[in-house]
Amino acid sequence: MKSLFTVMLLITGSLTVFAQTQSDLNKKAAEEYKAADKELNNIYQQIMKDYTANKTFTGNLRDAQRLWVQFRDAQVKTMFPDPAKNYGSAFPMCKSNYLTELTHQRAEALRVWLNGMTQGDICSGSVGAKQ
Secondary structure (H helix, E strand, O other), rough: OOOHHHHHHHHHHHHHHHHOHHHHHHHHHHHHHHHHHHHHHHHHHHHHHHHOOOOOHHHHHHHHHHHHHHHHHHHHHOOOOOOOHOOOOOHHHHHHHHHHHHHHHHHHHHHHHHHHOOOOOOOOOOOOOOO
């Protein structure tokens, strides 16, 4: 009986180490979104720097990024159309997770201007056209 009590105490103690409040989860998700947004901004800024001589491209990229931000915000409104209070205490986490997902997708889409495409791809457009 004493050993069963000890085992139960150890299990309970170890579970509380992993337990997090919803507030902690919301904060962690917000930090992950902030990191993803920072990564996206770094990619965007590097592209703008690398392609600075190509004014047509950089102007178009600037326009595309502004439109993407509008698209991202519209996507979030589509995913969560009701007032935030209707989704409960997990809403900030869910919203941040969705923003992080969309931001990672955009970062990958832009990264091609940094990494290039497969050699010989005839549809590479402006990729690599830094002048």
